[in-house]
């Protein structure tokens with residue numbers, strides 16, 4: 001375990017040297033800066049677990065520094081030191097994201113205790129994240145959870161709603177994985193041993209859809225020569241997934257709504273109601289609010305369905321998930337096609353990261369499948385990628401600062417190189433043309449030190 005790193009910022013030399021002495025004795029790695037400006041320079045090249053800064057300093061003051069640190073390195077904790085008289089500013093600091101504040105003159109023991117508490121909390125947080133990640137990997141289903149904040153947020157929500165019977169509306173562009181998510185929800189819910197039935201509302205003609213869903217009595221219409229159970233009844237105890245719900249005809253929407261409200265339905269041609277216990281999941285790539293405005297979707301059904309709404313972001317808005325997804329599919333498809341592909345070259349991976357993926361994960365999966373089949377060596381190279389993917393290099397990186405984009409790119413390239421050489425750090429540093437110490441610093445910065 002590496003020593004926790006602390007950056008002390010104060011324009012008073014004495015305070016810096018006293019604190020440095022005290023904290024180094026505690027086993028911390030301590031750097032010092034006489035001003036906010038100097039602190040930011042140091043932060044450019046190093047990762048710090050905690051920045052302990054004075055509030056009042058000439059130039060960039062403690063609050064401004066806090067704001068910059070939170071932008072540059074959100075996982076760095078900031079502790080503000082302040083004189084008793086400016087306790088109000090300390091409150092401001094906490095509101096702006098400081099983890100704690102220390103009143104001057106301080107007692108060394110108090111400082112040590114506060115920093116220790118923050119670090120403990122930090123490692124606990126890391127543990128929770130790691131556990132959550134393990135949990136997501138352990139949950140059943142052929143689905144890959146990215147580590148992007150958006151997917152983690154969905155995971156957090158799912159943890160709470162999967163065990164319930166609550167209706168869930170899954171939104172997202174085509175190919176984002178709405179279908180696999182619905183199955184995943186069922187397979188991890190208490191209903192997992194009961195049926196999961198999926199119906200694509202846009203693929204079945206209107207009159208058939210109704211009889212498919214609700215079933216019919218013998219003689220209900222020409223051709224109804226026996227009673228037939230509908231999917232709703234077949235799903236009893238389990239889950240019914242209404243895919244492409246946006247394409248469901250209006251008269252059926254009314255019937256589904258009634259069913260959702262009462263749990264009861266009447267098969268076609270029957271007179272008695274039937275009661276079932278079915279969890280409903282629905283998905284669409286259409287904008288339901290637009291459809292409501294156009295009179296094509298019932299507002300009351302929309303409200304009934306979207307008790308819980310999960311919006312899967314398009315792949316181009318969570319590019320950081322691309323490398324891991326690529327490896328997920330390489331593993332899976334290599335086995336399926338009995339090939340020996342181990343990874344992907346940095347060049348090919350960067351094409352994949354930069355492409356916009358209008359067909360989302362489905363398109364990515366297809367591209368990897370093709371590449372795995374075509375690959376002649378152990379690594380997928382740019383030669384095995386379709387031209388459309390190579391045409392787009394570096395054109396777009398939406399809604400991110402240059403620094404963020406570069407960092408993301410750097411992290412991906414490091415991770416990918418590590419994988420290529422079986423996590424040998426010396427070799428990775430050599431390939432990337434950096435020294436080992438720099439590599440370690442970057443691993444720490446990007447929190448990939450545990451590999």
Ligand SMILES: Nc1ncnc2c1ncn2[C@@H]1O[C@H](COP(=O)(O)OP(=O)(O)OP(=O)(O)O)[C@@H](O)[C@H]1O
Nearest residue numbers: 142143144173174175176177178179180285361362
């Ligand atoms: N997170 C994921 N992990 C693994 N595979 C995924 C993931 N997301 C999508 N896929 C794969 O991508 C393909 C498309 O997924 P799915 O059919 O669930 O998308 P969809 O959003 O329902 O698409 P559509 O709106 O076109 O029906 C499937 O082959 C699925 O296996």
